[in-house]
Amino acid sequence: MCQAVTKKQVMLHGADYNPEQWAHDEAIFEEDLRLMKKAKVNVMSVGIFSWAKLEPEEGIFDFNWLDTIINRLYDNGISVFLATPTGARPTWMSEKYPEVLRVTKQRQRNLHGMRHNHCYTSPVYREKTTIMNTKLAERYSAHPAVLGWHISNEYGGDCHCDYCQQAFREWVKDKYETLDALNHAWWTTFWSHTYTSFTQVESPAPHGEEFVHGQNIDWKRFVTDQTLDFYRHEVKPLKEKNANIPVTANFMELFEGLNYDRFKDDLDIVSWDSYPTWHFEESDLDVASYTAMNHDWFRSLKDGKPFLLMESTPSLTNWQAISKLKKPGVHHLSSLQAVAHGSDSVQYFQWRKSRGSSEKFHGAVVDHVGHEHTRVFKDVAAVGASLETLAEVVGTRIDAKVALIFDTENRWAINDAQGPRNSGVHYEKTVLEHYRGLVAQGVNVDVISSERDLSTYALVVAPMLYMVRSGIGEKIEAYVEQGGTFVSTYWSGIVNETDLTYLGGFPGPLRKTLGIWSEEIDALRDEEYNQASALTGNALMLNGRYRIKELCDLAHTETATTLMTYDQDFYRGYPALTVNHLGKGQAFYQAARFELDFQCDFYRQLIDQLGIARALDTNLPEGVSVSRRENSEAAYIFVMNFNQRPVTLALKETFKEVLTKETLSGHLALEAFGVAVLKQVK
Template structure:
């Protein structure tokens, strides 16, 4: 039975509601800060992230530190019941540092060093940059780690990028030596005999370069792993003096929407709490369903990293200034999109930014306080109203999302897929494929975890394995045992192709999953964008599904060994060959989908059957209108059902239980509930309810 987890901070055991705040940009006008504090209270904002890019204000010259302004900010916060995630300012370095120590600036893959500018244009390996960071963080820790307003540390900002300088080349060689121990092992893992690229000395190892080595896939993959590990090592170095001063203060760094460059699973092991920045492109179509499912997947991914509530560190209260079109949020969308994060496990709603910058590249990015400088705006009122809603939902803090289904998603798999050179260099669409499978569960209102290969699968009833191209032998064995123990797994085409070194499995695909799914994949065909085939359900198949469904992009030509055929291809020279199979193994079942189906209706029908077969829990048993989802959080005694309408229309949802109570008003809700356009309702029920 679920139970409540500890709040992110015992200093503020309620929903954190606030924003990134840059008082260092307004030191010339003290009245601005006075007004900001007044309006923070008015908007029911109780937390701010402060100092994220404030290095120049904190250390205007090397060795000269100015903390008086930050003292005043934090002391005033404490007097007004406002708290701070205090940032380390390492996301952008001051100009004096770049001028005096050019080695801190990054070298690009073409081996040319950057000029000073932008953010994260610094080398995470540079001894000077690490030294200057350690000095700054030590001083911040000594001064503020026991300040009453400080409830945690915000490390840097949106860590990203890579450097190819001599320091990084040496660090990469050290990383490779530690992993492989011998050159023979390295050459075998990288298959370096290809094109006679065998390494005979460690000094020959370099990072991939546009004018150098790019064709050794194992090397490309290890470079990405190294960049991720080296960035994490920099994060750990940042945290060390902060934890030494006060180990009780949590540390986080804000992650990004399905970010490609860093393996966030390894980061999760070091973070005390997960935080991320969410910027959907709402209102590009009449229905926001597709955007909603993409970001729901992200919310579930970040929650799953530590299996506990996360922080929505950044979102926009109105619009962005960097997307192709800066669309305003329609009425209701601010509340709906914020509660979407809460529904999937967020215990904070925070924004970029509190007050708009007057100049430079973010002067037109959305903010709670616009350039007009007062609270009499639509956006401010939206924020204040959400603050009221969150204040009434304190009981949700620390509750969990009880997922009995999981989707396998690994960073090194996506890196390897995108470097595969075949079978469709025009786009294998791994990420979109994973989210297409996820969308079926979103439509059904089935809670889902997003898991990695090293996670424990035993607590789940249903495991989805889409395009697991890079699949380690031990992961395949773990999935096989999951099925033998009674679990249901659904595997797709282009799975079990290579091992952890991007070397092809021998003995037939899908490699370590061949026994589990009971098929052998002989060939896979990449289809042109205009090509189509079809998947035709067999009459009387075990799932009792009917119909003919369009397939595109990839078609796997398979032979059944121990599996049963549920559907076949309808066209081309492989018409009549298996396209969907099921294999019984031990106490469980393994399904294999041999092609990418175009139509969402197939996935909805297919996974509806698998959810029913496996006995996977749904949030509610009622049928949900298209574009509407129901998400669940629970403490084991009380369930909180979040009904969210992204359909673009007013909808009515029939309820499956007569004992629902509106979580905000406390009023009973019986029969059905009307949800307006961009609407969200939060219902409470006891967990032993009877349908």
């Protein structure tokens, strides 16, 4: 996928580079070139936020400085991801064309400033973007240094200007065609909100309408579609000049503002920016799992193809509530964690720390001191050395037989539902607990939307699938009938795609698949718990009692079999865990929010029952995770220790350790925050 200037297959290692900040001192650029070689970097992202430097006055362009940067980088063995500079517009544009500035949901136009403070619908902004991107394409699309186009930077946010209001009305009219269909979908008879003209449709506003949930969801869909349309507008002149240069847009961790699934077919390569908060808690296991789930989410957008880690910090950030320094070994471990889950790069924000403004204290490879004699620089160079040894891993894929459904539109609907726990139903945390229960078993996991194909998976897990869009329930039912195993939970099958509740009993379209009928759901207070006990001889051979919290579904079995029952309250004896056999497959239903210890036990038994192969055939100590990348010739098993203490694993085979070139058999010893890459020849 990615090749360095030598045309050899390599892991990419680099950073965001902003040489325009140092244009007053040519010696700094020359020093940067020297330091880049010492850090073993081979790629830089350039041109991000450079519009004011590229077009200092309207219609007056200066690319000479960028020519120098790209040519000198290339001469020194460093390729570039060349960015379109649309993440921030120059001041002259905001002054002359105020329509390019965003309007808030309060209907107030912003002043110039910040990033992404522009309207994606604005004809002027689109015109200026086309001019800029066309000139970039004409000048650089044949340059051998350019590995790919870095489109804008971290798309996000919405605009409520008149252009966007009109575009939203047209979007709604195209979708629903008639006012009757619109009014039914949004259930506008409630509170006398019926629309009698499409001209009355507006975006949600705190001083207007915010409680029509179907409207809220459709606005979020529109924002995604309008952002995607602007992305396509950006890419068009680039692809017209040279369709062979890949394009990417860097995404953000667990971002709720856009449905990234809608972008997957337009991206040549998926990339994202990872900023975990290491050492915030006593244990790093939570943040390690959260980061791994993000890696798997972004990797899964392109059906397992390698992605790029476009940004990370080599030390700390400047915007998190508390940003602690990485302990020794953590930078190396977290960088290789990205590779383990499918990345073919490790890149940073930023190469050299800014001297002023909001990110002057954000971590960088080169600190304000300006030399290589720092702990962080040495850590970065060590990562560069490891990436050089992992060249043979480039392009290998992850084959997952387990899928976890994390659906953005479902997330929107759940978080807007107004009940049953407005203090938090914790969809994201619940999905993460299921993910942790799965990866604790040493299996690769794809993280996908509910619309994706399920046929290749032995196990599909869909926690809190509250919104079941048209055709999804039928697809899941067919998957189970054909032999798949499906796991669902409480608060599933509640509404359709416009947030209208299903009539006739929950879980709506999943009722036949799960073989249960949900009558009510009880919300527990924080620090209030119930318990569930496993029935003797249950199909998963679960034993004992498990604590449950937050939500308890009162369900009745129809064709399902009860495996566990509640211990307490007026619904004592009701099913807490069931299984339903349908066709050749089976479907499990967790009626309450179990804690992590249950999920680990549940998925251990289920994966054993299904015979799903683990990435490494061994018992994993707590805090140790594994991930497996492979091609037709070999498998590469990444074993990662996220504990602050050494651990030892038993090995049943003999492996070559790629990083150290050692031959390992019998056992694998990992130091605190250590990582090993085991090669298994096929």
